[in-house]
Amino acid sequence: MSPGDTMIATPDCFLLVDPARDIVYASAAAESVLGWTPSDLVSRSIFELLPDFVDGPGGSPVTRVLAGEDVPSYVTRRRRRDGSVVNAAVSLRAMRSTRREVVGLTVIVRADSGEAPAPAPPPEKTPQVRGIDGAVYKAIVEAAGEGIAVTGTSGTAVMSNARLAELLGRAPAELDRTDLHALLGLGPVPSDFEPGPQHQQTSYRHPAGSIRLLHTTRTSLHASGEPRWLLRVADVTDARRTEDELRRLALxxxxxxxxxxxxxxxxxxxxxxxxxxxxxxxxxxxxxxxxxxxxxxxxxxxxxxxxxxxxxxxxxxxxxxxxxxxxxxxxxxxxxxxxxxxxxxxxxxxxxxxxxxxxxxxxxxxxxxxxxxxxxxxxxxxxxxxxxxxxxxxxxxxxxxxxxxxxxxxxxxxxxxxxxxx
Structure with missing residues (x-):
């Protein structure tokens, strides 16, 4: 099964933006996160969706990323279809050609940004987006700041991004034969679909010798009726250390x-x-x-x-x-x-x-x-x-x-x- 044949049931909304600042792709989660169907968003300007991008501090983050600048993730505002403006966490990353030229960018709008997102539509009602090939899905996954993998019933990776291999300190080929659920301390691979995302923080011994704190989210996927699980992994060691230090200073x-x-x-x-x-x-x-x-x-x-x-x-x-x-x-x-x-x-x-x-x-x-x-x-x-x-x-x-x-x-x-x- 190619990535283009799989609907990734992640609660985050993925967008692809071309150099003209127009949206050329929106994932199915756009409807639950933003209130727009993917087909409604395609060809719209990114500025219609995220109004404060135009006047952001230091210039528009979109313009800065398209110019080749690295912009850290940040909390901003988003405009839902009904006109309401709410907070969201946004990550931007440039897409580059083989000659390292910027040819577009990816936008990830996090659904878990401090408010309860609208429930995602059931898999059979999720709108499909036509014309998205495997290269686009690969670009989205590789642009994510988190480690991402899709596993089958054996727990080994059907697909994974480079960030996951980097976080775990292992070669991508090793992830293809390793039970990632066990490696991340998630326990055995579920025998059936789980009701909603499962979150867990685990101490992970990196092969380099350090102990890292990883936040893992496991989500059941509905792809052609075959059991699949999406694993999203973030290293929160530094964030926890900062949090602990702030707590210590306060007390x-x-x-x-x-x-x-x-x-x-x-x-x-x-x-x-x-x-x-x-x-x-x-x-x-x-x-x-x-x-x-x-x-x-x-x-x-x-x-x-x-x-x-x-x-x-x-x-x-x-x-x-x-x-x-x-x-x-x-x-x-x-x-x-x-x-x-x-x-x-x-x-x-x-x-x-x-x-x-x-x-x-x-x-x-x-x-x-x-x-x-x-x-x-x-x-x-x-x-x-x-x-x-x-x-x-x-x-x-x-x-x-x-x-x-x-x-x-x-x-x-x-x-x-x-x-x-x-």
Whole structure:
């Protein structure tokens, strides 16, 4: 079966555009994605379909691609046949002759661009486009930024593009004899058509040795009644790494790298939930404020103050248990969330902190000893939601007594904070 005899049931819309900016081919998915039948689109200008192409930043992406420029995929607007304008992800790629001259371009309009696309018509009602030969289908598949393969019941590739071989680090001939479903962690080849696209993210060990995160979409194809599956593979490793880094930056203090106030609250909520489920155990909080830190900033400058905060954070991490959370609450205030720690254990942590701070911090101006006031609160008897406030109040009681002191939050039975030596 040649590619020209197969209707690829992908949810993305493929368009071919000639140098005059006219659409010369539209895939069957055009109706579900754009609201136009393929025959309606042929001979229309691409600018009728994607109105903001004309005034796009830096000039029209279509014009830039036809001039030989590489344009990354981007989110733009598309105009449906009913006149509505909605967002879409668009990929453009130049088509070149054997002499590397640009002879047209491909446009891929993604159906999964943040909105639910209209349901695709059943296979038997999908409009056929006449006059499209195998070379056009090959051009579409090779122009896609994703790895693409069509497999049969054995899982081996009936056809695949060069991008898939590149992503998987394997020769195209190897893909023709490899069960791609198993290789991509999709499990066995289905015994029947699946209802709708199946999405999955899998860690893939590239032959070069790196671990890549691949997003794979498997879609049942209806081609001459024979079981076929379309596999679309995208490498999302860098996107996930960027996402993880943004999440880390949002939840951690940029100076010390410690969890910030938001993450400390989250860790405390999680500890409270575990305590409620177990109906036993303790959750403790230490609230720490550096003594005289404002004087350090005022006399030696904020750069020295930042160095002190970084070193204090390092020593706090060293003084606590591996299961405890050390966070920077803001300024020169730090918090420590401890689970399964009674009063004795919490006071031992406080003592280790005081001991760790006794060692001078070496700065360009000489050694500097920093002390801290520490407030401690425990649940029970206090409510977990109130622990931070109780520990903060106990810290102020310790600070009023002197430098380098620890105070335990009072209870109904013993009101008033108990101030202890550091």
């Amino acid at each position: 951690h203090d940029p100076l010390t790298g410690l969890p910030n106030r938001q993450l400390v609250h989250d860790r405390l909520r999680m500890a409270a939930a575990r305590q409620r489920r177990a109906a036993s155990g303790w959750v403790g909080v230490l609230f720490l404020d550096l003594d005289g830190f404002k004087t350090i900033n005022d006399t030696q400058g904020h750069a020295v103050g930042d160095s002190v905060l970084v070193e204090v954070a390092r020593r706090l991490r060293r003084a606590v248990r591996s299961t405890d959370t050390v966070g920077r609450f803001g300024g020169d205030e730090f918090t420590i969330v401890c689970e399964q720690a009674d009063e004795v254990a919490l006071l031992r942590v406080a003592a280790r902190i005081h001991e760790g701070l006794e060692e001078p911090i070496h700065l360009s101006s000489g050694g500097l000893v920093v002390r801290a006031s520490i407030g401690v609160a425990l649940s029970p008897p206090h409510d977990v939601a109130d622990l931070l406030r109780q520990a903060d109040a106990a810290m102020y009681a310790a600070k009023q007594t002197g430098s380098g002191m620890t105070s335990m939050a009072g209870t109904n039975d013993a009101p008033g904070a108990r101030v202890l030596r550091g």
